[in-house]
Amino acid sequence: xxxxxxxLSFLALSAILVxxxxxxxxxxxxxxxxxxxxADLSLVITSGAIQTIAGVTDNAVNNxxxxxxxxxxxxxxxxxTNTVDLVAYFLLPAQALVGASTQIxxxxxxxxxxxxxxxxxTPINQNAFAGVGTAGGSLxxxxxxxxxxxxxxxxxxxxxxQLDLVGFPTLPAGGYTGVLNLRVITQ
Amino acid sequence: MHDLLKNALLGTTALLLAGSSAASxxxxxxxxxxxxxxxxxxxxxxxxxxxASTATLASITDNSTANNFTAVSLTTAWNLTAGSxxxxVGWFATPAQALVNGTDLIPSSKVEGRVGAAxxxxxxxxxxxxxxxxxxxxxxxxxxxGSGSYFGSRxxxxxxxxxxxxxxxMAGDYTGTLNLQAVVQ
Numbered sequence: 001x002x003x004x005x006x007x008l009s010f011l012a013l014s015a016i017l018v019x020x021x022x023x024x025x026x027x028x029x030x031x032x033x034x035x036x037x038x039a040d041l042s043l044v045i046t047s048g049a050i051q052t053i054a055g056v057t058d059n060a061v062n063n064x065x066x067x068x069x070x071x072x073x074x075x076x077x078x079x080x081t082n083t084v085d086l087v088a089y090f091l092l093p094a095q096a097l098v099g100a101s102t103q104i105x106x107x108x109x110x111x112x113x114x115x116x117x118x119x120x121x122t123p124i125n126q127n128a129f130a131g132v133g134t135a136g137g138s139l140x141x142x143x144x145x146x147x148x149x150x151x152x153x154x155x156x157x158x159x160x161x162q163l164d165l166v167g168f169p170t171l172p173a174g175g176y177t178g179v180l181n182l183r184v185i186t187q
Numbered sequence: 188m189h190d191l192l193k194n195a196l197l198g199t200t201a202l203l204l205a206g207s208s209a210a211s212x213x214x215x216x217x218x219x220x221x222x223x224x225x226x227x228x229x230x231x232x233x234x235x236x237x238x239a240s241t242a243t244l245a246s247i248t249d250n251s252t253a254n255n256f257t258a259v260s261l262t263t264a265w266n267l268t269a270g271s272x273x274x275x276v277g278w279f280a281t282p283a284q285a286l287v288n289g290t291d292l293i294p295s296s297k298v299e300g301r302v303g304a305a306x307x308x309x310x311x312x313x314x315x316x317x318x319x320x321x322x323x324x325x326x327x328x329x330x331x332x333g334s335g336s337y338f339g340s341r342x343x344x345x346x347x348x349x350x351x352x353x354x355x356x357m358a359g360d361y362t363g364t365l366n367l368q369a370v371v372q
Contacts, residue, residue, distance in 0.1 A: 104227075161225070163227055
């Protein structure tokens, strides 16, 4: 709507200027100027990028040891961006953590962000958000509304993770590894 | 005049299009992907669980092997990452004093055990894989394991008896402790 009003005003102004100039010099040229500052959106894990549980306990909730500290920085146009959203996801939901013969699905990996949307531990088994993530292996962690006061801003959040093995078959001994992806998207 | 108005319209249209393009570019803008490496380790386990902590023999018969204790069921469970066998070992801490009645002693060589259809054998062997004591131990089974069977269990009935052939005991109650422990080899 703003762009439309601006266009009409500019159109009228252009017409007036051109008409006026015609009377003075009989010649006018319009040079349309447009400069775009590219939006910026970045994500950094400042600590906790490696999470290790040394001794998993079967049929219990196992806490990963420390929070993942996530810093998001953005520079966006509030007239063109409603929200900035952080999404966590596993590429293969059925194989969030992989062992020699057994896989742990993403529904067994729980996440909590006290400053975000899942304020209690929630399985990472939801659908992608706005094209970011995977079906059944994602979880939106926060949604920050953008306005004039925070168009250039950043935030830091703690992500807590758990491995919920309650009711899960006894794990064969060994190591289980996986990668949790984090990505921010504007809406 | 007409041309000038046309130019003004074109310029304005261009600006509108440029603005529209910028607006659409900021919806769905994505950041870099940051990753968290997750590792969870399940430690290897090996357990032996008897269904009873006491085996009794109500009345000793001297000079006989007919001295059977009540049977004990043992469940051995393993969850391993390596090894070729799981072995169950029974042993007495002091072989010369497997069962004690004051100063009257029955050595471990007079106590015999077996699982399944195996023959009775005395608890008088060496330790196995560091489990047991010299002269007071007996390997009760050896279960082969491998990559396809690192996670398993078995349940056995442990039969125990006193072999008092050639032996006369003093009257009284004899008590002792048989230790059971599994080891991976």
